[in-house]
Amino acid sequence: MTLLHWAALSPFIAAVLIPFLYKYLKRIHTGWFVLILPLVLFVYFLSFIPRTSSGEVILNNLNWVPSLGINFDIYLDGLSLLFALLITGIGALVVLYSIYYLSKRKEKLNNFYVYLLMFMGAMLGVILSDNLIVIYVFWEVTSIASSLLISYWYTREKSIYGAQKSMFITVFGGLSMLGGFSLLYVIAGTFSIRELIANADMIMASSLFIPAMILVLLGAFTKSAQFPFHIWLPDAMEAPTPVSAYLHSATMVKAGIYLVARLTGVFGGVPEWFWIITTVGLVTLIWGSVSAVRQKDLKGILAYSTVSQLGMIMSLLGTGSAAFYFQNGDNALYMTAILAAVFHLINHATFKGSLFMAAGIIDHETGTRDIRKLGGLMTVMPITATISLIGLASMAGLPPFNGFLSKELFLTGMLNVTEYGIFNLETLGIIIPVIAWIASVFTFLYCILMFTRTFMGDLNLSKLKVKHVHEAPVGMLISPIILAALVIVFGLFPNLLAYSIIEPAMAAIAPGIISPGEVFDVHISHWHGFTPELFMTIGIIILGVLLFITFKKWENSAFYRGERDIFNSVYDSGYNGLIAGSKWITRIQMTGRLRDYFIYMSIFIIFILAYTMYHYNLPAIQSLDLSPVPIYMWLILLVFVGSVVIIPFINNRIALIIATSVSGFIVALLFVLFRAPDLALTQLLIESVSVILFMLVFYHLPKLKKVKTPPKMKIVKLIVSIGFGLMITLGSLSAFSMGQDTDFSSISEYYTENSKEEAGGYNIVNVILVDFRGMDTMLEILVVSMAVLTVVSLIKLRFKGSEDI
Known part of the structure; x- marks a missing residue:
């Protein structure tokens, strides 16, 4: 990383340190420590004026996800330097002003300066980045930090309203902008702004040019409060005045201006x-x-x-x-x-x-x-x-x-x-x-x-x-x-x-x-x-x-007395409609019954698989020369089918656990018979852990009660079960037939060829879980960890009536 990279990220580093400074140095206003950073950055960026004024462009590369074309490349020219000086220079003056505006006794200064530094760093990231995806990441951080600053006085209803409005409108624009960036990548094969400008003629000739342009402009217009998305800015004035002076006059609202100026060379x-x-x-x-x-x-x-x-x-x-x-x-x-x-x-x-x-x-x-x-x-x-x-x-x-x-x-x-x-x-x-x-x-x-x-x-x-x-x-x-x-x-x-x-x-x-x-x-x-x-x-x-x-x-005319913007009613109506609609959907979907949730998920999977098969003319089942099936295999399959079929008719939990585990262990046995010991080992481990967990929680579960299911619900469950089983069967047969004189190639060939070389393992299943799907697995672990921490926090915390939860 170069010094310019550290300069762009330094506000985030300082934001991490603020809570410690606030805790241990309470006698001194936190703003005095924060003031040092924008002052130093402003002087640092001033030193680049002789270079940019002579026409020099500074480009510092830093690989982030090079396989996807995403790199944190710093690009400093006259335009980005101008914005960097505004962000740091006005930022220093705003911090100085806030020291006297916000009382260190009455205000939670640690929160304020953390949010402010987050925003400063995000803005520097937006204007210094050459990569569109990196710009988008910082772009959304500006929306988050801005909303946190607007709602700084979170006990005020208007502050919460203004923060929500700014978040909804700017995030909508940000997601639209991401779609435009993706279309530009489809056209030009790069996220680099420099390369996009160099290929402007090719981009203009594409049929995706207009959609990409409109989506990018939606992001710029929402962030810079252009009509009719301007309605979030007046309500954002509920933020403390230092925030208004910084975000809503000199920096955040200029982000859309910057984007339009920067991409004028493309569009x-x-x-x-x-x-x-x-x-x-x-x-x-x-x-x-x-x-x-x-x-x-x-x-x-x-x-x-x-x-x-x-x-x-x-x-x-x-x-x-x-x-x-x-x-x-x-x-x-x-x-x-x-x-x-x-x-x-x-x-x-x-x-x-x-x-x-x-x-x-x-x-x-x-x-x-x-x-x-x-x-x-x-x-x-x-x-x-x-x-x-x-x-x-x-x-x-x-x-x-x-x-x-x-x-x-x-x-x-x-x-x-x-x-x-x-x-x-x-x-x-x-x-x-x-x-x-x-x-x-x-x-x-x-x-x-x-x-x-x-x-x-x-x-x-x-x-x-x-x-x-x-x-x-x-x-x-x-x-x-x-x-x-x-x-x-x-x-x-x-x-x-x-x-x-x-x-x-x-x-x-x-x-x-x-x-x-x-x-x-x-x-x-x-x-x-x-x-x-x-x-x-x-x-x-x-x-x-x-x-x-x-x-x-x-x-005294109606014109002058009509202070509130008429477009606010459009936003309020749309927002209230979304809330009412979400409540209606939630009442239908969130019944509190696991049975209903499985039905919803199964119906969704059925429709997705059916559409996929229709779109790709599946099932592509070929008449294959199959090996004869020995008698013992038929017996094993008979036991497997029997253990599955009897599950709906069992009313005893011990029997249910046994029947379920039997089906799982038989699957592991089938893997052994088909000479897939690694896969069989994985299945055995998963099944063993599942049975142990079932038995551990068995004591704490309530007794089973016989519930009368309406005939219509039985029919629905039967149809969904048959449909789900049919889709899985057809999908499995189609997947098995891939590569057998069809127009489709089997993805298994890719894993077979690359598991050892790319991931260093022979167990294809484990390699898929750990390496090829490593990010997915990591996110699953992260979600579970967050859920665990949330549960632990709720158990340990004891809120009083006056506390905000």
Whole structure:
């Protein structure tokens, strides 16, 4: 393993150590120990800037499951470095903020920091991995860690609801994404992103291209809260504010953005990719901005603004993907969209992180986030007010802040779409800048509302839960001040990032369009003359101010009072339907009778075997030249059949055990007669253990009771028994006939040829169980071990009424 591998996995290692630090060093806030890791990682990743800015790509290989093409290969270029710096840099500021936000006396800090480090490590794994399956593994860990953080205050019903919603939606997308990854492997025969990009032409020519693309986009859209999957993000605001500032503004919600950016080299250049991403992004942009205006909770406003801003970045990646259609010529026309996406990705992390922290400070000091109860805080919280003003002005797109620059580039990218001349954009393209402009008006409006309703006016302490309101402690202000300062610095000196961070990230998104080492003229400046973008910005400000001035006339409307997103009812209905359906199925299936369970399993096996035989034109039974059967064999078989037939008619447990063991031992005898001593030994051991176990528990079993079985149930049992026996018989005969002048080859030949060479054993049965099916056997042992530990825990634990179980 290389140092980059250790860097990616170090948060998980630290997460293991946190409980011990928390237990033995209680006098010191656990966050101080956690803070060291993201700071060190941030400095470490900063050292790669000279290499990535010169066009170098770092690739470190580590075999994991090479036989399946699954390797933990670290791939560090401009795009992954940008995300690594965001994850570690914002992560360090969030940890510092959490030290003062979360009380070491009242909170379970060990849980919080374990979950946070899990998430940090998972995000680093996602953005540094070159292998799709490894990305998927880390991707799902982000969902798990996020849900744990959202439900950190697990006694609150809303926290549990938000965690469940985020888990269901993002895991659904993750499983869809896994299906897309599998289709890509079927097409190209590799899970490596680099190799997939190199074979993009072959992938596009495949009939599986569109299904793979849609499945991958489902994963990206659900993770990045794109319409209509955006509904999980506002409910995730029940998490502590440090979580919101980290996961839901700078990192987790950007994972989908990263995936789309990374795979643009595979899917970009086709109209389906362009229109799906652009349309979903624009709809998310305007829906989020309109919904943010209707919110009364500070974090609710910021949640929907995040949805809107993510839609903005996604639409830019969609329109910028047209670069892969042209492949040559002056690429400034369509690369401007990718430039805006990368730049706004950075800017959004700075101003939105500071705004979330400011909202947390207000909640911490006033006891509420409801803007209807707030007001006049500028006089008592001037620093928080200044931080909020800078962040909101940047998000609204006002100069001289960084949000103004990326918003101007956004408008330029949207206007450029009308000049592409492809994908019917000469007619439909005019809609794109119009939607972008309208959404920007609402963005400007909710920024004004958030600031004026929180900080302007008179302070009314009677509406608050505290008697005295004061500025937050210095420690809680450090992180948002740093982020607000970056908003100003990146706004005044944007070219600090131009060729060190932004251009290498653009080159990674558009490989072949911008070759490694090639410089794209970024052109980030405040003044470009009297351009259409400038007039659009002026129009946004004028209309936004007019809407704000007239806001009182329509704030009592049904539109403004409808705070809850209408798509939540769709989710709630679907969720409640699933619960009701699962209960109905459970009532039918889980009867508490072992007899019924065997019937269900047997019916399932019958249908599976019947379908398999139908699909492959089985049974393939051949007329074989069989050896004569001696008399003693018939006698043994007669005893075997008799021991099986009498079992249903026995009402004594001792007799049942004897009859069952007789049938088992006769099977072992048959193996001996057919010259399979190893198999006979295995059968003897299993049968002996079974009989011993039966006899050991015999004393503790209740007496057998004669139960009257309804005639219909007897018929069902008879049909199932006959069907099951028939399927097994036909399957066995078909398997025996395989390779005997048929189109099927027997799998037994493979085991015979490879048992000694591959597994080092002559006992084929044991080799199959231990080696060829080693993973299956290990998982079976793991399941049994988990069940044993659970039973032991339930026996030993004695819960009180107040404990959470």
